[in-house]
Amino acid sequence: MKRTKLLLAGTVAALAFANMAHAERGTDGDLKILFWQAVSTLNPYLSGGTKEVYSSSMVIEPLARYDATGALVAWLVTEIPTVANGGVTADMKSITWKLKPGVKWSDGSAFTAEDVVFTWEYCTAPDGGCAQKAQYEGITKVEAVDAQTVKVTFSEPKYYPYSAFVGAQSPILQKAQFKDCVGAKAPGCTAANFGPIGTGPFVVKEFKPNDVITFTANPNFRDAAKPAFASVTLKGGGDAASAARAVLETGEFDYAWNMQVEPEVLATMLKAGKGKIETAFGTQVERIQINWTNPDPKLGDKRSTVEGGKHPALSDPAVRKALSMAIDRDVIDEVGYGEAGKPTCNIVPAPDIYISSTNDWCLKQDIKGANKLLDDAGWKKGSDGIRAKDGVKLSFLYQTSTNSVRQGTQALVKDMWSQIGVASELRNVSASVFFGGDPASPDTFQKFYADVEMYTNNFDGTDPEKYLAEWLCDKIPSPANGWQGQNIPRYCNPAYDKIVNELAKTGDLKKRAELAIKANDMLTAEGAHIPLIHRGQPSAISATLIGVDMNAWDSELWNVADWSRKK
Amino acid sequence: MFTYTIRRLMFAVPTLLVISFVIFALLDLAPNDPLGELPLTIPPEVREQIRAAMGLDQPFLIRYLKWLQQFFVNEPLNIFEQITGLTVGTGERMRVLSWATRSPVVDLIVQRLPQTLWVVGMAYVFGILIAIPVGVISAYRQYSVFDQVGTFITMVGYSVPTFFTGVLLIVIFSSWLQWFPSIYDTNLVVDSWANFVEQMRQMFLPVLVLSLYNASQITRFVRASMLDNLSMDYVRTARAKGVREKTVLLVHVLRNSLIPVVTVIALGVPTIFSGAIITEQIFRVNGLGQLLITAVQGADIPLVQTLTFIFAVLIVLFNLIADVLYGILDPRIRYD
Numbered sequence: 001m002k003r004t005k006l007l008l009a010g011t012v013a014a015l016a017f018a019n020m021a022h023a024e025r026g027t028d029g030d031l032k033i034l035f036w037q038a039v040s041t042l043n044p045y046l047s048g049g050t051k052e053v054y055s056s057s058m059v060i061e062p063l064a065r066y067d068a069t070g071a072l073v074a075w076l077v078t079e080i081p082t083v084a085n086g087g088v089t090a091d092m093k094s095i096t097w098k099l100k101p102g103v104k105w106s107d108g109s110a111f112t113a114e115d116v117v118f119t120w121e122y123c124t125a126p127d128g129g130c131a132q133k134a135q136y137e138g139i140t141k142v143e144a145v146d147a148q149t150v151k152v153t154f155s156e157p158k159y160y161p162y163s164a165f166v167g168a169q170s171p172i173l174q175k176a177q178f179k180d181c182v183g184a185k186a187p188g189c190t191a192a193n194f195g196p197i198g199t200g201p202f203v204v205k206e207f208k209p210n211d212v213i214t215f216t217a218n219p220n221f222r223d224a225a226k227p228a229f230a231s232v233t234l235k236g237g238g239d240a241a242s243a244a245r246a247v248l249e250t251g252e253f254d255y256a257w258n259m260q261v262e263p264e265v266l267a268t269m270l271k272a273g274k275g276k277i278e279t280a281f282g283t284q285v286e287r288i289q290i291n292w293t294n295p296d297p298k299l300g301d302k303r304s305t306v307e308g309g310k311h312p313a314l315s316d317p318a319v320r321k322a323l324s325m326a327i328d329r330d331v332i333d334e335v336g337y338g339e340a341g342k343p344t345c346n347i348v349p350a351p352d353i354y355i356s357s358t359n360d361w362c363l364k365q366d367i368k369g370a371n372k373l374l375d376d377a378g379w380k381k382g383s384d385g386i387r388a389k390d391g392v393k394l395s396f397l398y399q400t401s402t403n404s405v406r407q408g409t410q411a412l413v414k415d416m417w418s419q420i421g422v423a424s425e426l427r428n429v430s431a432s433v434f435f436g437g438d439p440a441s442p443d444t445f446q447k448f449y450a451d452v453e454m455y456t457n458n459f460d461g462t463d464p465e466k467y468l469a470e471w472l473c474d475k476i477p478s479p480a481n482g483w484q485g486q487n488i489p490r491y492c493n494p495a496y497d498k499i500v501n502e503l504a505k506t507g508d509l510k511k512r513a514e515l516a517i518k519a520n521d522m523l524t525a526e527g528a529h530i531p532l533i534h535r536g537q538p539s540a541i542s543a544t545l546i547g548v549d550m551n552a553w554d555s556e557l558w559n560v561a562d563w564s565r566k567k
Numbered sequence: 568m569f570t571y572t573i574r575r576l577m578f579a580v581p582t583l584l585v586i587s588f589v590i591f592a593l594l595d596l597a598p599n600d601p602l603g604e605l606p607l608t609i610p611p612e613v614r615e616q617i618r619a620a621m622g623l624d625q626p627f628l629i630r631y632l633k634w635l636q637q638f639f640v641n642e643p644l645n646i647f648e649q650i651t652g653l654t655v656g657t658g659e660r661m662r663v664l665s666w667a668t669r670s671p672v673v674d675l676i677v678q679r680l681p682q683t684l685w686v687v688g689m690a691y692v693f694g695i696l697i698a699i700p701v702g703v704i705s706a707y708r709q710y711s712v713f714d715q716v717g718t719f720i721t722m723v724g725y726s727v728p729t730f731f732t733g734v735l736l737i738v739i740f741s742s743w744l745q746w747f748p749s750i751y752d753t754n755l756v757v758d759s760w761a762n763f764v765e766q767m768r769q770m771f772l773p774v775l776v777l778s779l780y781n782a783s784q785i786t787r788f789v790r791a792s793m794l795d796n797l798s799m800d801y802v803r804t805a806r807a808k809g810v811r812e813k814t815v816l817l818v819h820v821l822r823n824s825l826i827p828v829v830t831v832i833a834l835g836v837p838t839i840f841s842g843a844i845i846t847e848q849i850f851r852v853n854g855l856g857q858l859l860i861t862a863v864q865g866a867d868i869p870l871v872q873t874l875t876f877i878f879a880v881l882i883v884l885f886n887l888i889a890d891v892l893y894g895i896l897d898p899r900i901r902y903d
Contacts, residue, residue, distance in 0.1 A: 034750075037604075038861060040667040047667070048605045048617070129620020131605070133613045187620070187669035194670065209668040209675060210861050211853035212753050235750065237851040237861070242737070245749070249742050252750055432866050435607070436600025437614060443598060460608045484611035 026217045026230035028565040031545075033557075034256040036243040038210040038236025043193040044169065045123050046186060048131025053168045054257065055234055057555035058215060059106075060171035060198035063097050063116065063150075064162065066553035068280065070351040070462045072162060076100055076111065076172070076199060080162075083507075092157035092507060097165065099148045104220040105174050106203045113144035116165060118175035120152075125183040135163050135170040135460075159507040160463045167461055168555035172199070201227040201561035211236055221561070228547075228564035241265060247540035248275045255548070256540040257556060260405065263338025275543050279340050279536035282552025283350050283467075284458040286341070288398075288413070288530040290314050290323070292490045295397070295449050304448045305478050306490060312392045314451060318377035319394065320527030323452075325373070326420045328365035332412055333533055336405040344534035348464045348520040350552075353513040358521040362531070370420045379421070387421035395423040396451035401431040406454060409532070424452075439482045446483045448490075456535055462553060465512075468500050468519045471528060491528040568894055571902040572887070579883050586879045590872055591631050599866040601666045621666050637663045638873060642673055667867040675858060675870065676877070680840075682753065683854030686847070687839045690774045694781025695832060699825075701782070702789025706797060707816060717786065724783030733776045733849040740772060747772050751852040773850040777843050781835075788831050792824040799823075826896050833889035837881035 037051045044053045044060075063077045072080045078098045081087020088095045103111040120142040123130040141153040142164075152164060164170055174197045181189035195204040199222070202215035215232040235253070243256040248269040259266065259277060266277060294311050295304045302308035313319055329343030345362040348354045379387040379394060387394040398414070400406045410426045417424055427450065429443045434455070442449050459467035469475070470486035473494070477485035496519060503515040524531060539556060541548050547563040550556060601621065602614050618624060622633070641660040648654060662671040701721075705714040741749035748769050757766050796802065797820055805815045844856035851857070855874065862870040894900050 040665075040865075041669055043669075046669050048609050050606055127620060129617040131609060131613065131617055133616065134608075134610050184620070187664055190670040190674075194668075206754070208678060208753065208853060209665075209670060210858065214754060233754065235753075235851065237853070237857060238750075238848060242734075242749070242849070245737075245742065250745065250749055252748060430599060432599035432603035432864065434603070435605075436598070436603035436866065437611070438598060438600045441598040441600075455607075457607045484615070486607075486611070 024225060025221070025227065028228040029230060031229040031232045031255070031560075031563065032253045033232060033234045034238075034243045034246055034253045035234060035236045036238045036240050036256070036258065039213060039234065040210055041193050042196055042204060042207060042213070043173075044171065045128075045130045045132050045173070046193060051236075051257075054555045054557055055213060056171065056196065056198075057168040057200070057557050058202045058232065058560050059200045059204055060173065060196050061200045062167055062169075062171045063099075063165040065167055065555075065558055066462060066551065067558075068549045068551045068553075070553045072166070074100075076103055088161055092154075092159055092161065094151060094153045095158075095161040096145070097150045097152070099150070100222070101148060103199055103222055105197050105199055106218045106220050107174075107197050108220055109174075109176065110147075111172075111199055112147045113150045114147075115172050115175045116150045117142050117144050118179070119170070119172050120164065122173055122178055122182055122186075123170070125186075127184040128182065128186045130186075132169050134466075135166075137163070139164060157505075157507075159504070159512070160465060162463075163461070167553070168558065169460060174198070202232055205231070223561065226561040228562075232560070244269055244277075244540050247542055248272055248277075251275070251542065254542040254545045259340070259538040259540050260403075262336070262405065263334070263340075266338065273543070275540055277339060277538050277540055278548065278550045279538040280550035280552035280556070281342075281350060281534060281536040282458060283348065283464070284456050284535040284537075285344060285347055285349055285531050286409075286454065286456045286533040286535055287347065288323075288452050288454045288532060289445075289448070289488045290320055290527055290529055291448050291451050291453075292492075292528075295451060297449075301479060304490070306476060306492070307478075311451070313389075313394055313396075316377060316379075317527060318373050319379070320530075322370040322373045322420055323417065323422065324362050324527065324530040325366045325370040326416045326422070327362075327413060327530065327532070328416060329363060329532055330365075332409050335412065336408050337533055337535065340536045340538040341533040342536075344531050345524055346520055346534075347523055347529065347531055348468070348516055349531075349534040351462050353509070354464060354516050354520070356517040356521050358517075359524040362524070365416070367416075367419050374420060381421045385418075385421055386423045393423070394421065396425070397427060398424045398452050398454070399427040399429060399434075399450040400454040401434040401445075402428045403431065409454065437484070439484075444483065445488060446477045446485070448477075448488060452530075453488075454532075463512075464516050464520075465500075465503055468503065468516060471519075471523060472497050472500060489528045491523070491526070493522070493526065496522055568891065568902060571894075572891060575887050575890070579887070582883060583876075583880060586883075587635070587872075587876050588631065590875050590879070591634065592627075594868050594872055595627055595630075597866075601866040601868070604865055633661075634663065634869070634872065637661055638876070645673075663869050663873055665862070665867050665870045667862070667865045667870070672870050672873045676855065676874065679853060679855045679858045682751075682852055683840065683847070683856065686751075686770055686773050686852050686854060687777060687843050687856075689770065690777030690843075691781055691835065691839050693774065693778040694785055697778065697782040698785035699789055699828075702786045703793055703816070703821060705786070706790045706793030709794065718790075721783040721786045724779040725787070728845075729776050729780055729843065730845045730849060732779065733773070733846055736772050736776060737849070749850070751850050753851075753853045773843075773846050773852055776846050785828065785831065788828050789824065792827050793820060796820045796824045826893065829896060830889045830893055833885055833892055836885050837878060840881055841878045 035051050039051050039055045041047050041052055042056045044056050061075055064072050064080055065075050067073045074080050078100055081095050105111055120136055123133055124136050138154050138158055139152055140155045143151050145151050177192050177197050181192055194207040201218055201221050203218045205214040205216045207213050213234040217227050217230055240260045244259050244261050246253045247256045249272045251274040291311055293304050293306060294308045299308045333341050333343050343363055345359040346356055374387055379389045382388050407428060414424045433441055433443050434445050437444055437446055445453055445455060471491050473492040475485045475487035476490045477483040499515055499519045506512050537552055544566045546566050549559050551558050641662055644655050665672050701717050705717045708714055737749045740747045751769050755766055757763050805819055844860050847854045847856040848860055859874050894902055
């Protein structure tokens with residue numbers, strides 16, 4: 001017995017030693033990643049799509065990024081600047097980044113402050129159509145104090161200054177490579193856009209747009225022992241279910257991103273034992289937006305606008321609350337999301353400091369309570385079982401984008417609402433139309449020519465300030481602003497505006513959290529929307545792959561340098 | 568025949584211009600938007616600027632004329648420059664750029680063409696090679712067991728969609744038996760026997776799916792055409808003269824029966840270029856069909872417009888070829 005133990009201990013030691021011995025660059029062969037939505041370009045500034053942001057994150061890197069818990073990590077800098085360490089000035093109008101010494105681009109040249117300044121110039125150049133311009137909002141100047149120091153100046157105090165050069169959305173481009181590609185010339189630089197030179201663990205070897213990318217380990221990467229893989233093949237195309245199959249059943253791939261597959265289908269695939277599904281929870285919330293304005297077609301141009309007047313039925317708070325009470329979020333989660341979702345009553349579901357439990361009454365379905373609420377409010381059931389008051393019927397048009405999980409949810413909600421005497425007509429619109437925002441199309445989610453509509457939204461990074469500002473009165477979409485506004489429910493409450501304005505002027509994190517929670521609670525309590533599911537990002541990971549640390553705050557491939565093959 | 572061909576070619580020019588305009592107008596009217604796939608976290612002002620950078624803020628007619636110039640003048644000049652190495656003018660001109668990849672559309676097409684020709688073209692050739700003997704035997708031995716089984720298989724092959732057979736074959740051969748890969752490796756370079764075998768393995772399933780479909784379709788034509796001819800007077804005469812049965816069937820009947828079949832095959836050639844959209848998508852073959860479907864989904868209008876227009880040119884061209892072939896094969900038909 002003792003001997004066995006000794007033997008075991010020996011084996012463990014040997015294994016540990018073997019692992020150490022393998023901590024060398026390029027010893028683990030080829031890493032195969034599958035993105036069922038194929039990557040179109042490797043310049044995230046020209047695309048803005050999640051697939052482009054993620055895939056390019058293996059090559060180009062930001063100054064700081066978020067780790068799996070949502071905390072900021074110094075990446076190409078020595079530390080995260082704060083007021084305490086003097087990196088951020090007390091008036092919150094400038095932030096100074098100190099670059100890590102000795103970082104090199106993959107072509108061997110030195111990474112300097114000039115590159116950081118150039119990245120800002122590149123994205124803010126007129127006519128460039130830079131998709132990540134919002135990251136550089138409020139910046140008046142970015143200057144290189146010396147080769148290792150970058151100073152960013154804001155036009156007014158910025159209480160959350162970590163947006164530019166932070167996270168996968170704003171990586172640093174090499175000035176030498178992109179200097180002739182600024183502004184209108186940006187799309188013409190195909191070679192640079194398809195093969196950016198970066199500081200990351202991998203280098204682009206070949207890029208076939210909308211198909212496959214081949215990467216090799218960066219010989220000039222700052223950590224001589226990484227990455228463990230010699231090359232990466234990132235294949236695109238197909239659909240989510242077959243991508244899951246390629247990792248979980250056939251084992252042809254190591255990692256597949258965005259597994260939007262019905263839980264029961266995934267469960268059968270998982271039985272093959274070749275891999276697992278891991279989910280990272282960020283800030284995505286699937287919600288039903290409630291139209292506070294009247295979408296009646298008879299109103300013509302004034303349809304779904306503030307001028308068109310209030311919604312005849314949904315302007316009653318009792319109706320909005322009853323609709324939320326009648327929904328059994330557990331059932332929706334079980335059928336449509338499984339591990340990839342959890343019921344929520346918040347619109348800001350994460351990070352932890354912002355989570356509120358004030359509205360958790362909505363987690364439990366309460367048909368009886370909802371019925372009583374409607375009875376008390378004077379909505380009486382007619383002969384057809386549908387409630388009505390003063391000739392207004394509780395019959396709603398419920399629209400969403402075309403997607404099998406969403407259609408399943410629609411059917412479930414329709415049934416739940418019918419139990420409280422609310423009728424609904426279901427409609428789905430192709431995602432590229434629904435989210436396309438073409439002002440000429442009547443079917444966009446911004447126009448909201450329906451009573452209620454369902455989709456997911458979230459915010460970048462960990463700070464909800466900008467996101468909560470979407471419900472301000474002046475963000476309501478209307479013909480005057482070309483239907484470009486993010487306040488989709490057309491919610492308007494001066495008290496809410498006050499909280500958000502205060503949030504923008506508050507520097508203390510604890511106080512910010514208090515205000516954000518207050519704003520979040522107000523939105524749900526007032527029924528600007530009905531939160532349903534806090535959605536995660538599920539990915540399929542092969543059993544032979546180790547080191548994956550699922551991250552919803554940054555690129556999922558953020559720590560690809562640390563990934564290795566199980567021996 | 569020559570004047571006829573010239574006349575038809577001249578007539579094709581206005582036809583194609585009208586087609587290009589119709590495609591452009593239809594795509595413009597379609598409600599999907601190139602920004603539809605972007606995350607909602609990108610604010611509206613930035614979206615406006617992206618739209619402007621794509622040239623979407625210009626009026627419809629200007630955009631159409633620009634495309635015409637890019638496609639008919641700039642792109643051919645560019646190809647000319649690449650072939651000859653000469654530079655015309657400054658050598659800097661606006662090419663047709665895809666909105667999703669921001670790279671020249673023609674380069675994307677050139678990159679995708681070989682895979683489509685290999686997989687879809689091979690399936691077409693196999694389809695023909697299987698269809699002709701099966702069709703001939705089926706017709707000659709009408710209502711025999713061979714004919715019944717053949718008819719059953721071709722009916723199934725013709726009516727069951729490729730998105731079903733494709734997935735079915737993946738489940739059987741890739742998931743259960745693990746004989747063939749379910750994902751096409753587009754980086755595979757064939758430079759040794761081992762690679763060649765690998766290439767054959769990965770082509771097997773998509774080619775099988777498409778061959779079944781093509782063979783089913785063509786077999787029905789061959790069989791029907793053979794049956795028509797077998798009952799003709801000249802067949803009876805040949806047999807009465809004492810011509811050997813093999814000669815009657817393979818020389819007299821088959822040759823005459825193939826006239827309509829050749830036309831059908833010629834008309835089907837453009838579909839090779841348009842790729843097998845569904846099959847390519849299922850097996851992740853990076854062909855033209857997959858390029859088209861991703862472009863349609865992402866509302867990459869310049870790419871959809873250019874691809875569709877190239878298919879239109881091929882269809883017009885092969886219609887002409889089919890007509891000319893018909894005249895050559897069948898001396899009874901005269902165009903002049």
